[in-house]
Amino acid sequence: xxxxxxxxxxxxxxxxxxxxxxxxxxxxxxxxxxxxxxxxxxxxxxxxxxxxxxxxxxxxxxxxxxxxxxxxxxxxxxxxxxxxxxxxxxxxxxxxxxxxxxxxxxxxxxxxxxxxxxxxxxxxxxxxxxxxxxxxxxxxxxxxxxxxxxxxxxxxxxxxxxxxxxxxxxxxxxxxxxxxxxxxxxxxxxxxxxxxxxxxxxxxxxxxxxxxxxxxxx
Numbered sequence: 001x002x003x004x005x006x007x008x009x010x011x012x013x014x015x016x017x018x019x020x021x022x023x024x025x026x027x028x029x030x031x032x033x034x035x036x037x038x039x040x041x042x043x044x045x046x047x048x049x050x051x052x053x054x055x056x057x058x059x060x061x062x063x064x065x066x067x068x069x070x071x072x073x074x075x076x077x078x079x080x081x082x083x084x085x086x087x088x089x090x091x092x093x094x095x096x097x098x099x100x101x102x103x104x105x106x107x108x109x110x111x112x113x114x115x116x117x118x119x120x121x122x123x124x125x126x127x128x129x130x131x132x133x134x135x136x137x138x139x140x141x142x143x144x145x146x147x148x149x150x151x152x153x154x155x156x157x158x159x160x161x162x163x164x165x166x167x168x169x170x171x172x173x174x175x176x177x178x179x180x181x182x183x184x185x186x187x188x189x190x191x192x193x194x195x196x197x198x199x200x201x202x203x204x205x206x207x208x209x210x211x212x213x214x215x216x217x218x
Contacts, residue, residue, distance in 0.1 A: 001140075004068070004075040011193075015075065018192035026191050028199055029155050031175070031182040032206055036214035038174060038181040044217040049085070049146055050112045052171055052183070055213055057083045057101045059205035060142055060167070065194035066202060069139040070165040075193070078140045084127065085144045087119040095123025098141070105213060129166060136164060145170040155186035165190040 006012050018024045034052070041051045060066045060081060067078045082101045086094045097119035102108040129138045143166050145157065151173040159168070172184030185206075187199055 001076055001078050004077060006073075006075065009075070014195075015192045018190070019070070021191075024191050025159060025188055026196075027156060027186060027188040028196065029153060029184070029186045030203060032185045032203060032210075033180055034174070034183050034207070034210045035179065035181045037210040037217075040214040040217035046217065047109065047113065048148065048174075049171075050109050050116070051105075051213070053083050053085055053099065053112070053144060053146075054101075054105055054108050055209045056144070056169065056171075056206060057081070057142060058103070059202055059209045061101065062205050063194075063198055063202045065198040066142070066167055066189070067140075068165070068193045070190065070192065071139070081140050081142050083144055084129065084141045085116075086146050087116055087123060089120045089123035093123050095119050096125055096127050096143075098127050105216070136166070139166055141166050143168045147172050149173055151175050152184045152186070157186075157188055159188075165193060 006015065009015070034055075037051065037055065038048075041048065064077060067081050069076055069078065080101060083099045084096055085099060087097050088094050097115050099108070099112045099115055102111070129136055129141055129143070145168070147170060152170075155170050157168045157170065167190075168186075168188040170184075170186040172186075175182045175184065185203075187202070189199065
């Protein structure tokens with residue numbers, strides 16, 4: 001992790017502008033083409049959630065702006081960020097569980113299966129990155145809401161407090177359109193750290209990483 005020197009940071013003007021706004025977050029909803037990944041994943045019997053979370057996290061780690069976080073008056077950039085995902089347990093109650101990102105899909109998947117299985121047995125919100133007063137205790141995360149039963153064209157998510165700069169993401173039900181499999185995908189980010197161009201780059205990486213993993217499944 002490194003601390004960004006604000007005085008020499010090219011983004012300093014944008015940072016100061018958007019940091020002063022009451023609601024400095026931006027949400028973008030799009031569709032991501034995961035056709036090859038979805039077909040090859042099914043043939044390989046790989047978990048859809050684990051597969052998508054891996055690809056998203058790998059792509060996000062390629063974008064420095066999605067690894068940056070606001071801490072008080074400072075901006076830090078993590079070397080790597082990890083997914084925190086929702087898991088549905090019994091009685092339709094969800095919990096959250098952190099997963100450890102690993103560049104190796106096999107390693108990531110094995111660890112994720114174990115963590116998700118435990119979370120399903122006893123869903124809990126104790127891993128949520130905020131305490132009861134809204135203080136952020138851990139921020140090297142990508143917060144993901146997994147909703148495989150619902151397709152969407154718009155989305156919003158709650159945030160607290162205003163300085164929360166952890167990117168929020170939502171994954172919906174994959175839609176078939178002709179020969180394409182499209183994932184409804186939402187991302188919410190702090191505008192002091194990133195712009196639309198960075199999210200567009202992230203989605204491009206997402207689709208590229210999806211094709212690469214699809215090829216590895218054969």
